[in-house]
Each structure stands twice: as structure tokens, then as C-alpha cells.
Amino acid sequence: MNASPGPLSIGVLALQGAYGAHAKALIALGAIPRLVRVPKELEGLDGLIMPGGESTTMLKFLERNAFFDILQTYVKSTPTFGTCAGAILLATHVEGPAQRSLAALDITVERNAYGRQIDSTILTSDTALPGGPLEMVFIRAPRITRTGPTVETLATRDGFPTLVRSGHLLAATFHPELSGDPRVHQLFLNLVREHQSTA
Amino acid sequence: MADHTLNGNQNGNFNSSSLRLKLGLAEMLKGGVIMDVMNVEQARIAEESGAISVMALERVPAMIRAEGGVARMASPKLIKQIIASVSIPVMAKARIGHFAEAQVLQYLGVDFIDESEVLTPADEMHHIDKHAFTTPFVCGARNLGEALRRISEGAAMIRTKGEPGTGDVVHAVQHMRQITGQIRALTVLGDEELYHAAKELQAPYELVRMVAKSGKLPVPNFSAGGIATPADAALMMQLGAETVFVGSGIFMKEGATPLDVENNPLEREEAVSRAKAIVLATTHFNDPQIVAEASEAVIGSMKGLAAAAIEQQNLMQTRGW
Known part of the structure; x- marks a missing residue:
């Protein structure tokens, strides 16, 4: 009962993209990453990260062996963090152009909304996270154009x-x-712990 | 936390936001397939098949090799059409040293510029100063010294060269083994030996030291040149490639003729089968069952040209200095 909790085992969807960086x-935060390329590798994880990359490419893989349906069910109950392409996969609505998504998080996302690579940029600004301004690296980034009533910005x-x-x-x-700043990943790990304590 | 973004201050540049953004896009392109395309229909097939990016060009290397003549940057009209037709990143090639072609490509909004030995070199001594551009560059290399010279000039991605347009993977293997072997050899040297190593490699000392300490290139290392089958892609990924470029292997048939994907449904189907299979094998490179499944799904293949049969002066890989 009073033993400190073991390290979290976090899946990283490794179909393509920045899974190595995640x-x-x-x-660095003491969690154990497990690369997920096929549905059975989702077993036994405490949470899942869906990384940046090309969402069209990831969708092609999800269309094989009912991975899409399995993942759709999985993210309904398991803490999941999507960055960039991963956020697009989590969204209920995708535009520019429209494409299929897991429809788990009530947001509308517009793909490549800030332009091409030449428009990619690094910005630093205040956020709801404690600890001062946060660096945000945007690469051919999508834009969240609508958030549902349950979604906190x-x-x-x-x-x-x-x-x-x-x-x-989380998206x-x-x-x-x-970035070198661990706060967003730490936020996700906290969210995983919180989910476990309420489950 | 990507190694590539935090590796200190090579030439004072690895922490610059410009280079971090370039490396950021390269990071997003890992674990996938970048396909050469010559028209809008091929670009659509590439995207539908799961390519992470397309390389827009007028002729694939197999055709350049067969037809001869001077190979140049693709027409801006073609590049604009391809940019408009797909949502994935679009790359295009500039001739070695031809910074004016690169300026045009940057202006057109190309996401990555390949300063490529596949095209006829424009400068026999100097490569493009890639630090001067906002758009990231990828460059070919056959060995560690060449890779580090390109990185010193500002390349944000290296691809081993192989021998383009052959469908023969032998030189892609040779160059990948050469680079990874040379990196391993550096990691066991003492500090005082690194100065001599830099001299031997003809590469900047700071970069040589960085590679010796980290055991890897400071930018992503992709593979190109002769990859034609799903098993070829799996081979290169297991040898250490972080993504593969596939040129002539998807859209070419017998001789140096492209499949007619615009008018012939059977030939379109053949191209789709090859594209999908290589994408599948690249992600699941460590799973022979899936690579077997991918290999079985392929219809036809490019005939290929044994690289050993090519005369020395006709090799593309020896271009670049």
C-alpha cells in the first residue's frame, strides 16, 4: 500500500514519425516507452502517445487488421496524448482536407493551417502550466479551430x-x-496517474 | 528531446531556431518512405499508398540514366501542380552547387530541397551554402567525411547515395555500412586522436568530435539509391536507415519506361501494389512475417540494372565533393 508506484509504461505509436523523440x-521522466506497431502491442500499457508525422500515412496503417477500430475503443478508456498528427487522429472533426479520425476528443482541427515548412516556427509564451513561459515548436502545424464544451484550453x-x-x-x-522542457510530457504522466487513482 | 536538437553548438548552429525547425521536419519524416513522382497522378498514388513525402522531378533516375542529356531542376509548373495535389510534404531536387535553382524551390514553397547527384552538377567544387536558406536541405553521402562536409554546409538530413536508377541495392548497403562503421570506429578514439581523424575524414573537427561522443550523425540518416523491393527497404532500415527514398522502383516497368498510371488501370494497380508494399515493409522492417506479406502483394517489379555493370564514368554516386 505504501510502496511508491512503479514506473509508468507508456506506448508510443511507432507507425511513422517522431516516436523516437517521444x-x-x-x-528522461522515468517512464518506460514501448513502441506500438501492431494492435497486440497496446496490451498492458498505462497510456499512449500518438506522435507527429504524417496523419495520412498513419491512417493507412490503421486501416489494416482492424487497428483503427481497436484503437478507437482503446483511447476511449486509456489516457492518450496526441501531438500534431496524433492530435489530428484524436479529433472529432478534421478539415483541410477532411479525413477519417478516431473522433475521441471534441475538437475540430485544420491540417497544415499555418502553411508549409517555410512557415514553421518556434514561439515562447505563457500558458496554463506553472513554471513560466513555454517554448512551442510548430512544424507544418495544424490549427484547432473549435473546442467542445468539455475541452479545456x-x-x-x-x-x-x-x-x-x-x-x-491531451492534445x-x-x-x-x-524542446528540452519536460513540462508537457510530465503533465501527461500526471494525467495517467490521476486516471489510475480514479479508475 | 531529440538528440538532433540538443547536441550543443557545432559551428554555433545546432541550437539556432532555423536549424531546429529543419531538423524538426526531418524528425517527422522518420520511419517512412519518400517516393519520386513525375506527375500529379503518381503523387496521388504515393499519398494514397502511405508515402510520408514525395520528391517532384521530371524524370526518375532510371530515365535520366537511359536518356542522357543534362538533368536539371523540375519545372516550377510541375512542382506547383504536385504541391496543390497532395497534403504531405513535397521535396524537389536542385543541381549540386546550383543555389539559384534552390532559391526558386524555396520560393515555390517546397518543404525540403535535395541537392542531388542525380541531376547534372552545376559546380565541380562547391556545394550550396545551405545555411543561407530557410528551407531544409537533404544531401547524399557515401562516407562519413562526405556526410559531415554536407552537414557543415547546413544539410539537415543525410541520405546515403547508393546508385540511383538501378534497382540494385548493393551500393546503398555499401554506403550505409561505410558510414555506420566509420561512426563506430570514431567512438573508441581518444580525444587526442580525433584531430587526426578529422584530418583523415576531411571534415570539421567539431563535427567529428560530436559524432565520436554521441555515436551517431547529428542529423537524421536516411537511405536512397537502388531500393526497389519491400525486402530492400527492410534491409536498409535494419542497417540503420531512419527512412528510405524510393525512386525508380515504384513507377517504372521494363527498360526505362514509366508505368502508365494515368490511362492504364492495370499499370496503375501495379504501381499502387509496389508503393503500398514498400511502405508496409518499411514500418514493419523487423517483422519478417509482414515483410513476406508485403513482398507477396507486389505485382511486377522494375527490371533493374546491375550496378557492377555500370562503367565508372557513368556512376551518379561519384558526383559531390
Whole structure:
């Protein structure tokens, strides 16, 4: 009862993209990353990160072997953090162009809304997270254009949400795995612990 | 937390926001397939098949090799059409040293510029000063010294060269083994030996030291040149490639003729089968069952040209200095 909890085992969807960078960020915080490429690798995890990359590519893999349906059920009950392409996969609505998504988090996301790579940028601003301004790395970033009533906005860019939370789900349109600042990953790990204590 | 963004201050540049953004996009492109495309229909097939990016060009290397002549940057009209037709990042090639072509590509909004030996070099001594651009660059390399010279010039991604347009993976393997072997050799040297190593590699000391300490290149290392089958892709990924470029292997048939994906449904189906299979094998490179499944799904293949049969002066990989 009074033993300190063991390290969290966090899956990182490794179909393509920045999964290696997320795994390093998790290790730095004492969690154990597990790469997930097929549905059975979702077993026994405390939470899941869906990284940045190309959401169209990830969808192609999810269309195999009912991975999409399995993941859709999985994220309903398991803490999940989506960054960039991962946030697009979590959203209820995707625009620019429209595409299929897991529809777990009540937001509308517009893909590549800030332009091409030449428009990618690094911004630092105050957020709802304690500890001062947060660096946000935007790479061909999507924009969250609508949030549902249960969704809390934790950071913004030009008035649009960039970090949002709803229950056990967290989504960012920027890349905390490309910054040295551990606060966003720590927020997710806290959310996982919180979910476990209420489950 | 990507190593690539936190590796200190090589040339004072690895912490600059410009280079961090370039490396950031390279990070997003890991674990996937970048496909050469010559028209809008091929670009759509690439995207539908799960490519993470397309390389827009007028002729794939197999055609350049067969047809000869001077190979240049693709027409801006073609590049704009391809940019408009897909949502994934679009790359395009500039000739080695041809910074004016690169300026045009940056202006067009290309997401990555490949300063490529596949095109006819424009400068026999100097590569492009890639620090001068906002758009990231990828460059080819056959060995560690060449890779570090390109990184010193500002490349945000290295791809081993292989021998393009052949469908023969032998040189892609050779170059990947060369670079990873040279990196391993550096990691056991003492500090005082690194100065001599830098001289031997003909590369900047600061970069040589960084590689010796970290055991890896300071930018992502992708593979290109002769990858034609799902098993080729799995091989290169297991040898240490972080993503693969596939050129002539998807859209070419016998000789140097492209499949007619616009008018012939059977040939379109053939191209789709190859594209999907290579994407599948690249992600699941460590799972022979899935690579077997991917290999079985392939219809046809490019005939290929044994790299050993190519005369020295016709090799593309020797371009670059």
C-alpha cells in the first residue's frame, strides 16, 4: 500500500514519425516507452502517445487488421496524448482536407493551417502550466479551430488553442518532444496517474 | 528531446531556431518512405499508398540514366501542380552547387530541397551554402567525411547515395555500412586522436568530435539509391536507415519506361501494389512475417540494372565533393 508506484509504461505509436523523440522524453521522466506497431502491442500499457508525422500515412496503417477500430475503443478508456498528427487522429472533426479520425476528443482541427515548412516556427509564451513561459515548436502545424464544451484550453497561439485537455485525453499542435522542457510530457504522466487513482 | 536538437553548438548552429525547425521536419519524416513522382497522378498514388513525402522531378533516375542529356531542376509548373495535389510534404531536387535553382524551390514553397547527384552538377567544387536558406536541405553521402562536409554546409538530413536508377541495392548497403562503421570506429578514439581523424575524414573537427561522443550523425540518416523491393527497404532500415527514398522502383516497368498510371488501370494497380508494399515493409522492417506479406502483394517489379555493370564514368554516386 505504501510502496511508491512503479514506473509508468507508456506506448508510443511507432507507425511513422517522431516516436523516437517521444520515447527519449519519456525515459528522461522515468517512464518506460514501448513502441506500438501492431494492435497486440497496446496490451498492458498505462497510456499512449500518438506522435507527429504524417496523419495520412498513419491512417493507412490503421486501416489494416482492424487497428483503427481497436484503437478507437482503446483511447476511449486509456489516457492518450496526441501531438500534431496524433492530435489530428484524436479529433472529432478534421478539415483541410477532411479525413477519417478516431473522433475521441471534441475538437475540430485544420491540417497544415499555418502553411508549409517555410512557415514553421518556434514561439515562447505563457500558458496554463506553472513554471513560466513555454517554448512551442510548430512544424507544418495544424490549427484547432473549435473546442467542445468539455475541452479545456491550456495554451494558445494567436487566440487558437495549441494544448488542450478533456478528461484522460491531451492534445498539442506543437512538438514538446523537440524542446528540452519536460513540462508537457510530465503533465501527461500526471494525467495517467490521476486516471489510475480514479479508475 | 531529440538528440538532433540538443547536441550543443557545432559551428554555433545546432541550437539556432532555423536549424531546429529543419531538423524538426526531418524528425517527422522518420520511419517512412519518400517516393519520386513525375506527375500529379503518381503523387496521388504515393499519398494514397502511405508515402510520408514525395520528391517532384521530371524524370526518375532510371530515365535520366537511359536518356542522357543534362538533368536539371523540375519545372516550377510541375512542382506547383504536385504541391496543390497532395497534403504531405513535397521535396524537389536542385543541381549540386546550383543555389539559384534552390532559391526558386524555396520560393515555390517546397518543404525540403535535395541537392542531388542525380541531376547534372552545376559546380565541380562547391556545394550550396545551405545555411543561407530557410528551407531544409537533404544531401547524399557515401562516407562519413562526405556526410559531415554536407552537414557543415547546413544539410539537415543525410541520405546515403547508393546508385540511383538501378534497382540494385548493393551500393546503398555499401554506403550505409561505410558510414555506420566509420561512426563506430570514431567512438573508441581518444580525444587526442580525433584531430587526426578529422584530418583523415576531411571534415570539421567539431563535427567529428560530436559524432565520436554521441555515436551517431547529428542529423537524421536516411537511405536512397537502388531500393526497389519491400525486402530492400527492410534491409536498409535494419542497417540503420531512419527512412528510405524510393525512386525508380515504384513507377517504372521494363527498360526505362514509366508505368502508365494515368490511362492504364492495370499499370496503375501495379504501381499502387509496389508503393503500398514498400511502405508496409518499411514500418514493419523487423517483422519478417509482414515483410513476406508485403513482398507477396507486389505485382511486377522494375527490371533493374546491375550496378557492377555500370562503367565508372557513368556512376551518379561519384558526383559531390
